[in-house]
Amino acid sequence: MLELYHAGLTTCSKKVRLCLAEKGLDYRSHYLDLRKFEHHRPEYLAINPNGVVPALVHDGEPILESMLINEYIDAVFPDPPLRPADPLALARMRLWTKLADNYGLAAVVPNTWAFYQPVLARLSADEYEKVIAQVPTDERREQWRKAADNSFSAHDHEKARASAKRIVEKIEAGVGDGPWLMGQAYTLADIDLLPYVDRIALYFPDILGPDADTPRTLAWLERMRERPAVKESYTPSADAPASVVPVAGK
Template identity: 30%
Template sequence: MTSPVLFDYWRSSASYRVRIALNMLDIPYSSVPVDLLSGQHKQPEHLARNPQGLVPALEIDGHMLTQSLAIIEYLAETRPDTPFLPADPLGRHRVRALSYAIAMDIHPTCNLGIVAHVMQQASDPEAARAAWMRKFIGEGLTAFERLLDHPATGTFCHGDRPGMADLCLVPQLYNARRWNVDLADCARTVAIAERCAALPAFAAAHPDQAAPQ
């Protein structure tokens, strides 16, 4: 069977999550860049991989998988001793809720297509984009900080080893810093993300490592 191939974009939060997951599981893979800025994701070649025209798409185990959290859960279900989700139902619910708070609430609002539409409506597109990003990422992470005020929060979002929620958090913090979001009220969120960033699997997945040379 051929080795996995990840079709991704270096700054894509969703792709970043899957890169971390593959690294954490020591799954060797090759990366094929899909340039979102040039519209490569909307070309027939990529639409054949993912009819939504989104990244990432992961070719693994003879299948083409899409949607980052579904990919991560597939890896959790098919690889032994995977740390992404807790063993107990309540713990799994909490980790999913934390993950969804980022991947399904913050991220879609700030996705490329949405922000491009916002810019088209504005007299100052760049200022409108920056204000939009700061508002929605800032509000989302402030709510995430409150979700972390919970007995199950440990060194990481849930307990003392990184899981799926941390895989979502780190890319979102990268975006927050990119757009100069005020994180003064997100001390626990920032501390957890910084602990993750120091781990080799996270560091190797950073956009600086995935950027085109």
């Protein structure tokens, strides 16, 4: 049995939901409400000690890291294949998925995390310290503090812009006439990058938008948004709170 621990709005969760949807795989959904810090609870930390989403559990075995989860899904459920069989093509495809892994979150974090500020502002000082103390890694504890006092630095924002620019420049130069990032083959390259590129279009229209010189990336993004699996996986799961809304197509 496949079980997915995820949160609807998050880019990393969408990445894995899209891979599962492209394969037509059923899974048991465990929705974690990040605004209630459900991903820091001991029962989830036993599955993912990093306290982040997503986590896939296959027949009781946890698989972590969205890039690796998607590779695992494709290895275990190869129909339809989402990775090239040829080793050279596979190495090239993994350059794309690594681009998503290395720069995707960095591009979107300061803007996305503004979302948590009102949630944290409602906590008493004691509740806030309790929440922070439950965050399992130093890196994320610092991020939660920055979200709370809205102190993402100019450097964080510059890093986000540079990461967004890097992703868009690589796609603009690499996609050609596509239709997909690996040419005729639709692969994990497209799947892993989509959620970040979607947000980049939302947050940085000067980097990716009608007024930016990025026609190929925009055309790729439109083709992606038309895929039935994208529409399906961007819809919140049945167990998501009603306040969760899809952001694709903006």
